[in-house]
Amino acid sequence: MSRRVYLDHNASTPVHPDVVAEMLPFFSETFGNPSSVHGFGREARDGMDQARARMAAFMRTSPDELVFTSGGTESDNLAIKGVAYAAKRGHLITSKIEHHAVLRTCQWLETQGFAVTYLDVDEYGMVDPDDVKHAMRPDTIAISIMHANSEVGTIQPIAAIGALARERGVPLHVDAVQTFGKVPxxxxxxxxxxxxxSSHKIYGPKGVALLWIRKGTRMVSVQHGGEHERRRRAGTENVAGIVGFGKALEIRGRDMAAEATRLTALRDRLWDGIRAAVPDVKLNGHPTERLPGTANLSYRNVESESIVLGLDLKGVGVSAGSACTSGSVEPSYVLVAMGVSLDWAMGAVRHSLGRSTTAEDIDYVVASVEPIVRRLREKMPVTA
Ligand SMILES: Cc1ncc(COP(=O)(O)O)c(C=O)c1O
Known part of the structure; x- marks a missing residue:
C-alpha cells in the first residue's frame, strides 16, 4: 500500500484509541437511560457526570453551565436562537465568515423579524473590534463571532470583542469548534x-458537542420534550459519546501546548516547502494569529478541485477552498469576504494537520503537489 496522508483534521479527526476504550462499556454494559432512577440508569448518569465534571474543570467553569448537544451545528443553533427567542425581537451582530451553522441561523432569524449585521473582515480574515462597537445598537441582543475560522484558521480578537460585549451587557456567543482543545x-x-x-474535531466521536452557557444568560430552549440538561435541551443524552468527548478533552488538556508547537512548525515547513517549489502561490489567513495546524494556500489560475483530486491519487487528503455547485466552480465565501481575487480564490487548498502528521508526511505532500500544479498549468489555456 502506498503512502496515505490525512491533512483534513479541520473536517474531522480519527477517534483516539483511549477514547474508544473509555466509550466501549457504555454501549452494552453501562447502557441504562441516565434519567432512570434505578442502578442501571444511575451508572450511566455517573459516567456522564464524570465527563461533565472533567470538561468543566478543563474550562474552569461550573458543570451546571454545560449542555450536551448532537454537534457543533446544534450548539450554534441553540445559542443563537435560544438568546433571540428569549428576547423576542432585536438585532444581532455576526461576521461574514462564520460557519454556515451560524450564518444560516442568522439568515433564518431575519425571516422571523430579527435584524442582523454581517461584519466585514480584513485581508487576513480578521474582524475589527471597532466595527463591532460601531454596529452596536440600543436593541442589540447578541453578538456571535467565531474563535477561529475553519478554512483559513485566523484567530479572532475575542477578548477585545468580549470586553465591548460586557460593557454593553450584550451576550457574546463564540463558535469555538475549531479552537476548543487546540488553543487556550x-x-x-x-x-x-x-x-x-464539538467532539469530532479533537479525536472524539462524531455527533456530540457542548454548549457552555454562562449562568444568568437569558435564553430559552429550542427543542422541547423531557427535562434533560436542566430543561435546556430535551432528549436522552448520547452517554457513550459524552464519555468519549470527556476523555478526548482530557487528552487534549495534556498535550495541547506541546502539540500546538509541533503543528505550528510542521505547518510552516509545509508552507516554506511549497513556496520554494511552486511559483505563484500564496498563504490565505493571518500569518501568525492562526490555528497551529492550518495552512490554506492559493495557487493562482489553477482550480483547487483538480489539485485535491491529484493529491487524492497520491493518497493525500486535503480539502478544496472552492466548491462545485451546479456545474460551475464557486469560490469560498470566506476568501471572497477577505477580498481574495477570483484568480487566487479558485485555487485555494486547505491543509489541516493533526496528531498523526509527521515531517515525512509534509515533505511527501510538498514533493507531490509540485508536479500536479505544474501539469495543470501546462494544460491551462493561455490567458492575456
Ligand atoms: C467553525 C465550525 N462551526 C461549526 C461546525 C459544525 O460542527 P459539527 O460538525 O459538530 O456539527 C464546524 C464543523 O466543521 C466548524 O468548523
Whole structure:
C-alpha cells in the first residue's frame, strides 16, 4: 500500500484509541437511560457526570453551565436562537465568515423579524473590534463571532470583542469548534457568555458537542420534550459519546501546548516547502494569529478541485477552498469576504494537520503537489 496522508483534521479527526476504550462499556454494559432512577440508569448518569465534571474543570467553569448537544451545528443553533427567542425581537451582530451553522441561523432569524449585521473582515480574515462597537445598537441582543475560522484558521480578537460585549451587557456567543482543545480559552477573561465546541474535531466521536452557557444568560430552549440538561435541551443524552468527548478533552488538556508547537512548525515547513517549489502561490489567513495546524494556500489560475483530486491519487487528503455547485466552480465565501481575487480564490487548498502528521508526511505532500500544479498549468489555456 502506498503512502496515505490525512491533512483534513479541520473536517474531522480519527477517534483516539483511549477514547474508544473509555466509550466501549457504555454501549452494552453501562447502557441504562441516565434519567432512570434505578442502578442501571444511575451508572450511566455517573459516567456522564464524570465527563461533565472533567470538561468543566478543563474550562474552569461550573458543570451546571454545560449542555450536551448532537454537534457543533446544534450548539450554534441553540445559542443563537435560544438568546433571540428569549428576547423576542432585536438585532444581532455576526461576521461574514462564520460557519454556515451560524450564518444560516442568522439568515433564518431575519425571516422571523430579527435584524442582523454581517461584519466585514480584513485581508487576513480578521474582524475589527471597532466595527463591532460601531454596529452596536440600543436593541442589540447578541453578538456571535467565531474563535477561529475553519478554512483559513485566523484567530479572532475575542477578548477585545468580549470586553465591548460586557460593557454593553450584550451576550457574546463564540463558535469555538475549531479552537476548543487546540488553543487556550478563558471564558471569563475573554468575556464570553456562550461557547460552542464539538467532539469530532479533537479525536472524539462524531455527533456530540457542548454548549457552555454562562449562568444568568437569558435564553430559552429550542427543542422541547423531557427535562434533560436542566430543561435546556430535551432528549436522552448520547452517554457513550459524552464519555468519549470527556476523555478526548482530557487528552487534549495534556498535550495541547506541546502539540500546538509541533503543528505550528510542521505547518510552516509545509508552507516554506511549497513556496520554494511552486511559483505563484500564496498563504490565505493571518500569518501568525492562526490555528497551529492550518495552512490554506492559493495557487493562482489553477482550480483547487483538480489539485485535491491529484493529491487524492497520491493518497493525500486535503480539502478544496472552492466548491462545485451546479456545474460551475464557486469560490469560498470566506476568501471572497477577505477580498481574495477570483484568480487566487479558485485555487485555494486547505491543509489541516493533526496528531498523526509527521515531517515525512509534509515533505511527501510538498514533493507531490509540485508536479500536479505544474501539469495543470501546462494544460491551462493561455490567458492575456
Ligand atoms: C467553525 C465550525 N462551526 C461549526 C461546525 C459544525 O460542527 P459539527 O460538525 O459538530 O456539527 C464546524 C464543523 O466543521 C466548524 O468548523
Amino acid at each position: 480559552i478563558d471564558v471569563d477573561a475573554m468575556g464570553i457568555s456562550l461557547l460552542s465546541a
